[in-house]
Amino acid sequence: MLIDTAIEQDYEVNGFVRNTANFFLTPILNRLPKRVFIGSSRKAKTVHEHVTTHTALEVIYSFNNELNFQKGVLEGLTTYFWQTTNSAKALRNRLKLVKKEVDKAISSLNKKKITVLNLACGSNVAVFEIVAKYKNILSIDVFGVDRNEQAIIDAEKSASGFGIGNLFKGCRNTISGFLNENKHLKFDIVEMVGFLDYVEDAKAIELFNQIHSALKEDGVFITGNVSDNPERRFITEVVGWPRLIFRDEKDLANLISSSKFR
Ligand SMILES: C[S@@+](CC[C@H](N)C(=O)[O-])C[C@H]1O[C@@H](n2cnc3c(N)ncnc32)[C@H](O)[C@@H]1O
CATH class of the missing domain: 3.40.50.150 (Vaccinia Virus protein VP39)
Structure with a gap:
């Protein structure tokens, strides 16, 4: 069996600024009312409505790490924020x-x-x-x-x-x-x-x-x-991804x- 722990250049990782911001923002993210996440953007609603399926994953896989203001500034900013959480990055990685x-x-x-x-x-x-x-x-x-x-x-x-x-x-x-x-x-x-x-x-x-x-x-x-990870509550309670059984290596x-x- 092989457990790959290599941090390669093309994996998405956090810089110092995002890591520091996450220290303060993750507890807020974890306590966000579900309706705030769902109402924040069309993509958030799609992920919520299709949790556990490939449709939800496709929304996350297809994110290109760029701010997109086509649907408005607020939607662009909130989408960028949750699409760059550790959980979303981990899925793309x-x-x-x-x-x-x-x-x-x-x-x-x-x-x-x-x-x-x-x-x-x-x-x-x-x-x-x-x-x-x-x-x-x-x-x-x-x-x-x-x-x-x-x-x-x-x-x-x-x-x-x-x-x-x-x-x-x-x-x-x-x-x-x-x-x-x-x-x-x-x-x-x-x-x-x-x-x-x-x-x-x-x-x-x-x-x-x-x-x-x-x-x-x-x-x-x-x-x-x-x-298991610090965004556990955000994933299960806010996004609404059910029945996850967390396991480490x-x-x-x-x-x-x-x-x-x-
Ligand atoms: C989270 S998605 C993962 C899709 C893909 N493997 C990926 O990683 O991008 C889980 C998939 O498992 C499928 N699924 C759930 N239970 C299943 C079962 N008992 N047998 C076959 N497929 C199942 C769902 O329909 C869904 O497409």
């Missing part, structure tokens, strides 16, 4: 990290034909961007599983946008359902990010065992978990080592 790990896995496998399984895929941006990079060099098939029909529709559109529509097979199913019904399929890479955060320990171990069986002998499993490592991955 996670996306970069997943892309990096998928890329690393594809090149380290050193095979001509690779099959990738993306569980709880959402619109699958991280995997598609990297697969598109290799599409003329390798033969790659990507399976995307999500129980939400709209996620599969959006993933199909996204695959076409990356020019790899023909390589993608979207499956509307639960993760357990898919793994149970497709025991004959074996994958080189399994990516499951943004899902473990909702799964209790016993279920997570069961899931890891199913994934272990779905991987080829030299296969790579990429996963992650949101860890040690918790996740213990969980994985309780499964067949050891």
Whole structure:
């Protein structure tokens, strides 16, 4: 197992000024009435209405770190502020990290034909961007599983946008359902990010065992978990993101080592 703790140049990090400001602003953020956050901008409302889904994540992933006053000065400022909270930065950093790990896995496998399984895929941006990079060099098939029909529709559109529509097979199913019904399929890479955060320990171990069986002998499993942080109340109570189970590196490592991955 690999735990990536590298702070790379392209990750979003806070400077001294933002860190100091956060010391005073985070307690205020955590106590903000929900309606103030929802009413602050259209994007905030979209995130609130679509919490736990790829639609909410897309709003955060697509932020370009620039102030945008097209919808007014106040909306521009508030959007910039919550889009640059540690939680939003962490989600965009996670996306970069997943892309990096998928890329690393594809090149380290050193095979001509690779099959990738993306569980709880959402619109699958991280995997598609990297697969598109290799599409003329390798033969790659990507399976995307999500129980939400709209996620599969959006993933199909996204695959076409990356020019790899023909390589993608979207499956509307639960993760357990898919793994149970497709025991004959074996994958080189399994990516499951943004899902473990909702799964209790016993279920997570069961899931890891199913994934272990779905991987080829030299296969790579990429996963992650949101860890507890000072913006916890803002995320769960103000934005309204429900049922998050926070785990740090040690918790996740213990969980994985309780499964067949050891
Ligand atoms: C927070 S999103 C993560 C999307 C994507 N993996 C990412 O990190 O950008 C969680 C996704 O899990 C899907 N989901 C939730 N429960 C599921 C289940 N039991 N089986 C398959 N997908 C599920 C949701 O529909 C949603 O698209």
